[in-house]
Amino acid sequence: MSVLKTPLSLVAIGCAFTSVAVMAEDSSLTNPNISAVLDGYYQSGDRAMSERAEGFGLGETELAISANIDDMFYGKMTAVLASHGGDTELELEEAFIQTMALPEGLSVRAGRFLSDVGYLNNQHLHTDSFADRPAAYRAFLGGHYFDDGLRVSIVAPTDIYWNLGLEVFQGDKMHAADEHGERDFSNLGVYTAFTKLGGDIGVDSSWQLGLAYLSNDNGKVIGEEENDHVDEGDAHGEHDHSAQYTGENTYIADFVYKWAPNGNYKYQHLTVSGEYFRVTDIFGVEELDLDHADEHDHGMLSEGATNDYHEGWYVSSVYQLSPNWSAGLRYGQVDTFEAHGDHLDPQKLKETEISLAWHNSHFSTVRMQYTHQQGTNFEGFEDDNIITLQYVMTLGAHGAHQF
Amino acid sequence: MHINSRMIKMAAGLALICSASANAELNVFACEPEYAALTLSLAPDAKVYSATTAMQDPHLVQARPSLIAKMRQADLVVCAGADLEIGWLPMLQMKASNNRVRSTDTGLFYAAEHTNTLDKLDSVDRSMGDVHAKGNPHLHFDPVKVLEVAQGLSAKLIQLDPDNKAAYTQALSQFSGQWQAKIPQWQQQAQSLKGKKVIAYHSSFRYLFNWTGIEQVADLEPKPGLAPTSSHLATLLARAEKGDVMAIIVASYQDERGAEWLAERANLKVVTLPMSVGGNEQSTDLISLYDSVLSLLNGVK
Numbered sequence: 001m002s003v004l005k006t007p008l009s010l011v012a013i014g015c016a017f018t019s020v021a022v023m024a025e026d027s028s029l030t031n032p033n034i035s036a037v038l039d040g041y042y043q044s045g046d047r048a049m050s051e052r053a054e055g056f057g058l059g060e061t062e063l064a065i066s067a068n069i070d071d072m073f074y075g076k077m078t079a080v081l082a083s084h085g086g087d088t089e090l091e092l093e094e095a096f097i098q099t100m101a102l103p104e105g106l107s108v109r110a111g112r113f114l115s116d117v118g119y120l121n122n123q124h125l126h127t128d129s130f131a132d133r134p135a136a137y138r139a140f141l142g143g144h145y146f147d148d149g150l151r152v153s154i155v156a157p158t159d160i161y162w163n164l165g166l167e168v169f170q171g172d173k174m175h176a177a178d179e180h181g182e183r184d185f186s187n188l189g190v191y192t193a194f195t196k197l198g199g200d201i202g203v204d205s206s207w208q209l210g211l212a213y214l215s216n217d218n219g220k221v222i223g224e225e226e227n228d229h230v231d232e233g234d235a236h237g238e239h240d241h242s243a244q245y246t247g248e249n250t251y252i253a254d255f256v257y258k259w260a261p262n263g264n265y266k267y268q269h270l271t272v273s274g275e276y277f278r279v280t281d282i283f284g285v286e287e288l289d290l291d292h293a294d295e296h297d298h299g300m301l302s303e304g305a306t307n308d309y310h311e312g313w314y315v316s317s318v319y320q321l322s323p324n325w326s327a328g329l330r331y332g333q334v335d336t337f338e339a340h341g342d343h344l345d346p347q348k349l350k351e352t353e354i355s356l357a358w359h360n361s362h363f364s365t366v367r368m369q370y371t372h373q374q375g376t377n378f379e380g381f382e383d384d385n386i387i388t389l390q391y392v393m394t395l396g397a398h399g400a401h402q403f
Numbered sequence: 404m405h406i407n408s409r410m411i412k413m414a415a416g417l418a419l420i421c422s423a424s425a426n427a428e429l430n431v432f433a434c435e436p437e438y439a440a441l442t443l444s445l446a447p448d449a450k451v452y453s454a455t456t457a458m459q460d461p462h463l464v465q466a467r468p469s470l471i472a473k474m475r476q477a478d479l480v481v482c483a484g485a486d487l488e489i490g491w492l493p494m495l496q497m498k499a500s501n502n503r504v505r506s507t508d509t510g511l512f513y514a515a516e517h518t519n520t521l522d523k524l525d526s527v528d529r530s531m532g533d534v535h536a537k538g539n540p541h542l543h544f545d546p547v548k549v550l551e552v553a554q555g556l557s558a559k560l561i562q563l564d565p566d567n568k569a570a571y572t573q574a575l576s577q578f579s580g581q582w583q584a585k586i587p588q589w590q591q592q593a594q595s596l597k598g599k600k601v602i603a604y605h606s607s608f609r610y611l612f613n614w615t616g617i618e619q620v621a622d623l624e625p626k627p628g629l630a631p632t633s634s635h636l637a638t639l640l641a642r643a644e645k646g647d648v649m650a651i652i653v654a655s656y657q658d659e660r661g662a663e664w665l666a667e668r669a670n671l672k673v674v675t676l677p678m679s680v681g682g683n684e685q686s687t688d689l690i691s692l693y694d695s696v697l698s699l700l701n702g703v704k
Contacts, residue, residue: 071506074497098497100505105475107500155475155500161468163498198468203456206467258465262458265465267630267658323630361629362463362490400494403467 032067033397037126045386047371048349048379049138049244051082052131052388058083059390060125062093066397072101078124093146105155114146116153116165117192117212118275119254121145123402129271129318130355131369131388134332136277136312139349140250142173142241147190161198161208167191176221176246185218198403203263208403212252219246220284221339245310245336248281258403271318279310283339308344310336314351328355336378347377363394429564432474432504434482434492435461436679437543438514440689442481444578445557445571452477457655457682461487462628466494474499477510479563481556484513485520487540510563515540517555518548521609543679544611544696546586549689553578585690592697602639602671603652604631604662607678611696620648623661631661643669650674650703655682672703 039059046054059082066076078094096111114122120137121144133143153165171189178185192215198208253276260269314332321327330353337344355369369388375381429449433439439453452473455461461483464470474480474495482488496505504510520538542548557575561568597616604623612619621642625635642648643665651662651671655678662673676696677686685695 100497100500101502102500103502105500153500155471155498157476159469159472159476161472163471196468199472200467200469203458206465206469208468258467262656263456264459264656265463266460266656400466400489400491400497402494403465 032065035062035064035394035396037062037064037124038393038395039126039390041131041388041390043131043386043388045384046381047132047351047373047386048135048375048381050132051084051143053084059131059392060093062124062126064094068100069097072099074098074100105157107153109151109153110149112146112148113151114144115141115167115169115192115214116151117141117145117167117194117210117214117250118252118277119208119210119256119273120275126392126394127402129316129326129328129357130330130353131367131390134275134312134314134316134330135334135349135351136275136314136332139245139312139334139336140243140277140279140310142243144241145173145243146241147171147173149190159199161196163196165192165194167194171216171218173242174216174246175218175242183218183222189216189218191215204261205257205259206403207257208255210252210254212250212254214250214252216246216248216250219250219279220248220281221246222284245279245334246282247279247310248284249279251278251280252276256403265320267320267323269320272316274313274315276313277311282308282310282337283344308337308346310334312336318355324359326357326359328357329353330355345377347379348375349378349381350374365392366390367392429560430476430478432477432480434480434488435543436681437689437692438481438483440680440692441543441549441553441556442479444689445553445574446560447574448567448570449560457677457679457686460656462490464488464491466491466498470495471498474504475501477501477504479510479512479559480504481512481514483515483540483542485515485537485540485542487515512556512559514552514555515542518542518545518551521613522606539606539609541607541678542610543689544608544693545614546582546589546693547614548610550579550582553582581690585693589693589697592701596697596700599649600647601650601652602643602648602665604654604657607654607657608652608676611676615697615700617649617700619652623651623653623665630658636661636665639665640668643671650700652676654678674699674703676700 038061041052041059042056043052043054052059061081062078064076064078066074069075075097076094077092080091080093082089082091092112094113096109096113098109099107102108116122120128120133121141125133125144132138137143147169149167149169151165151167153163156162168188169190170187174190175185192212194210194212196208196210198206200206254274256271256273258269258271312332312334314330316328316330318326318328331351333348333350335346335348337346350373352372353369355367357365357367359365367390369390371386371388373381373384373386429446431442431446431449431451433442433451433453435455436453436457439451442449442451454470454473455464482492507513507516515537520540520542523538524536553575557571560571593615598618600618600620602621602623603619605627621639623631623639625632648669648671651666651673653659653662653673653675655675659673659675665671666673676699677683677692680686680688680692683695686692
């Protein structure tokens with residue numbers, strides 16, 4: 001995680017913001033699109049694996065600058081200010097260039113960017129209809145997976161939307177827990193392959209289906225004698241984007257269906273979406289340091305245990321009742337394993353969430369959300385009812401609406 | 404944007420070779436149905452796709468997969484411009500990865516760049532609502548401006564497909580002839596509307612009102628882009644009770660509830676005008692759209 005600690009860089013970004021925003025009209029090199037997102041909340045309890053803690057807090061306060069660099073390249077930078085336990089961190093969430101002039105539907109993105117696996121992952125958190133990402137995202141992708149790397153994707157010249165892509169990432173955030181710092185992690189850790197298909201059904205409905213595979217060289221957890229591999233401190237203390245539960249292979253299937261009367265999204269529309277995650281090859285012993293004195297103790301994970309996998313899914317439905325009101329319902333669960341000595345302990349988390357949001361315009365949202373979470377052996381989370389009050393407001397350039 | 408013009412010609416030439424080899428006819432992506440209709444008049448052989456219908460608010464379109472797929476295959480993208488599509492067009496351009504339709508130097512066409520827009524603003528602030536600094540983009544209800552746009556669009560078609568220059572020139576002169584013949588007739592129909600006062604929703608018909616001399620005395624939206632509120636409607640009721648308002652006008656994609664609430668209390672008629680081609684049964688092309696709108700307005704008195 002790269003954290004810029006110098007106050008100077010903050011000032012520089014601030015100056016860039018004020019000087020150009022005044023005349024912002026068309027995006028160009030001297031006149032880029034600038035936007036800021038303000039996110040604040042009050043939460044009555046703690047959610048498992050969430051970056052939002054109980055009480056009053058600030059979510060991700062985001063500052064983004066984007067522009068066409070020239071006729072070939074587009075660039076975007078998103079800085080995120082996050083406040084955790086009295087510390088304010090400045091983090092670069094996106095800093096990428098994308099080609100705009102390659103032929104045949106090809107494009108290349110390089111730098112730091114959000115991976116295109118799954119449905120929600122390439123969308124910014126502030127566009128969500130709920131205060132937090134689904135538990136499956138928090139468990140397997142660290143909320144939202146962005147990283148340093150390279151993407152090549154191609155859109156097929158077909159009437160049905162068909163997109164294919166490959167990504168390679170450094171993968172630091174997807175490392176398996178390594179409490180003692182004794183592992184050598186490969187520095188090109190994550191490869192992904194994804195495809196998306198989409199189209200319309202008549203004039204009222206649109207759909208998209210996605211399939212993705214993520215290979216994580218550093219995802220397998222090595223068995224240890226006293227393995228509490230999820231450090232509770234990580235989940236609530238530091239601003240930690242790392243995946244909580246990892247494995248060598250992750251498979252993701254996602255769908256989204258949107259409906260609006262006459263295809264007119266202005267007054268009413270419905271979005272139904274869902275994703276399924278399966279993380280396999282989660283524990284292993286073969287990567288152990290051979291000089292390790294306790295070598296033989298690690299072979300004790302039973303054959304059945306090493307075949308186990310993490311799993312998670314959610315289904316979400318959001319109805320925009322009027323330009324001013326929207327209501328959402330989401331159910332999700334994760335089933336994961338923790339290693340304790342020679343066996344794996346299954347654990348489960350279920351979340352049912354209802355949200356009601358008031359929008360004064362496209363740019364301001366005030367949300368009330370009720371979450372019921374039910375944990376079984378899950379980091380000490382049991383039955384909880386949590387109320388969240390949140391605002392999310394956008395200043396500056398229009399954010400384009402992604403499907 | 405200042406790019407070497409030779410480069411542009413080379414890029415345009417390359418784009419043409421690619422598209423010509425695949426399909427002789429031009430593949431056109433229109434952002435709104437009025438521009439799909441105009442393109443069809445000027446390029447009858449083109450394959451034209453309209454991203455929206457007259458029943459959809461063109462400000463709020465989803466950058467949905469089907470639109471990405473269509474833009475991926477387009478040789479030409481024709482839009483109103485003046486930031487009307489700013490909420491979705493850049494996303495489509497990014498996702499479609501079609502370098503032929505990214506710049507107005509090549510296969511991108513903004514109607515607003517070929518005429519003068521009304522209500523340009525020197526400074527824009529979000530507290531003013533959803534306004535456009537480049538002026539009102541709903542310019543297809545001014546017959547003179549439509550002619551100017553048609554000329555620009557015809558030149559763009561010729562630039563992209565010079566082999567068929569003669570056909571495009573002929574189609575333009577045919578369209579212009581028909582259109583110019585209709586203008587005096589429309590002006591006559593508009594005569595009795597001059598000076599009439601209406602309450603309308605958004606500035607959707609700004610150009611129509613400007614051209615016909617209709618005066619929009621109030622807006623159902625408290626601010627552009629914001630839905631009518633009950634307190635705002637109450638102030639409109641007070642305005643309507645002066646007794647000089649002819650009708651309440653809404654566009655085919657707009658919600659009629661606020662208008663009906665007001666109409667009932669102020670004893671006024673609600674007139675739903677087609678926003679574009681396809682907005683009602685009568686509007687099958689630009690000429691019948693104008694015919695229908697004027698006959699609906701004349702039907703009120």
